Amino acid sequence: MLSAGKDVLAKAKTGTGKTVAFLLPAIELLSTLPRSTSINLLVMLPTRELANQVAVEARKLLKYHSSLGVQVVIGGTRLPQEQQSIKSTPRQILVATPGRLIDHLQHTPGFSTRIRGVKVLVLDEADRLLDMGFRRDIEKIISFIPKERQTLLFSATVPAEVHQISHLAMHKDYKFINTVQEGDEETHAQVNQMYMVAALDLHFSILYGVLKKHVAEDAEYKVIIFCTTAMVTKLVAEILSQLKLNVREIHSRKTQYARTKVSDEFRRSKGLILVSSDVSARGVDYPDVSLVVQVGVPSNRQQYIHRLGRTGRKGKEGQGILLLAPWEQHFLSSVNDLSIAETVAPPVNPIIQAEVQGAIRKVDMKTKESAYQAWLGYYNSNKTISIDKSRLIKLAEEFSQSMGLEILPAIPRLILGKMGLANVPGLRSS
Structure with a gap:
């Protein structure tokens, strides 16, 4: 259907190969077009990490299409450098975050003319694009590109706002494809989900104990710890680093260069713990993640599910642990239909507690x-x-x-x- 040129709204879980599903037919279409300096394929995503990831996939698929190229425009990088790159080496495929795309439409000479060449528009992670407040930016961007185009929207959930943007962005005869069959679990069946409830003052010690056990049991461990905010992420990363665990941190307060470097390292490495805010919660494909720990109450049910989706990808097994304080247990009512079971928090022995307290003092x-x-x-x-x-x-x-x-x-x-x-x-x- 994608190759037939139809507009499509697709409901699809993360980790199901949808990136290749939209890139392949789009690239095949572009390969038949006369060579030009116009942007023919525009892919919009909510985060820098996702944009870089899609660009990497696109470059792999362009191996036998040397006449085509990919450009990425994202926040957190210097606008003048991007402008120079766009001017000196214009590419037919543009992968972008909405805010930076608006920057170029407003400040980069000739950009608004080039974007009028778009033949295929892709909005990936559409629900999150809207959750993050990009609706007005998306509407403005759509006003610059031709109405005669193919539009593809991919979304893990399809709330009313996604339907509204689909009516704005797509032709009336668009097709809705639901790859999540009725009765399917929203979380990966091969992920063993558990939650622990413990006093807040024990959370750092429990987390350390869980990690020590996991590292000892799996030599090729690969762990992501999700924290509530960027600065709490920084705190947890520093505590675990003081405890001599092999830790990296990634959050919105880091420069784009640092985020990309850490993301690339974690993707190709094993024996590593990534402490993250929600910049890594959705769509980012880190292979072979063995454990996901969520510390503190997630912002909502969907965020819990998307974070958990970083493990158990492509048919592999994984484990998920949600660590809550007693007064956060209200959240469990929103996920009680999932296969999540309570497990007793491991007892905190005096040695671990002393080690953790010593590490905290050094922060x-x-x-x-x-x-x-x-x-x-x-x-x-x-x-x-x-x-x-x-x-x-x-x-x-x-x-x-x-x-x-x-x-x-x-x-x-x-x-x-x-x-x-x-x-x-x-x-x-x-």
């Missing part, structure tokens, strides 16, 4: 303060937890104490105001 104070502020902001945005502000402040104090802090970090008044916590007792402001 820079600024990292702890930033993690506290980010943690408070994240849970303040969780409606179930933030409904009682005085309780939220006490929980944040628990988190502060778990980092070994005797005095609560001060938060700038402006930030407290933005959080709606300016006059809540129990917080220190600066």
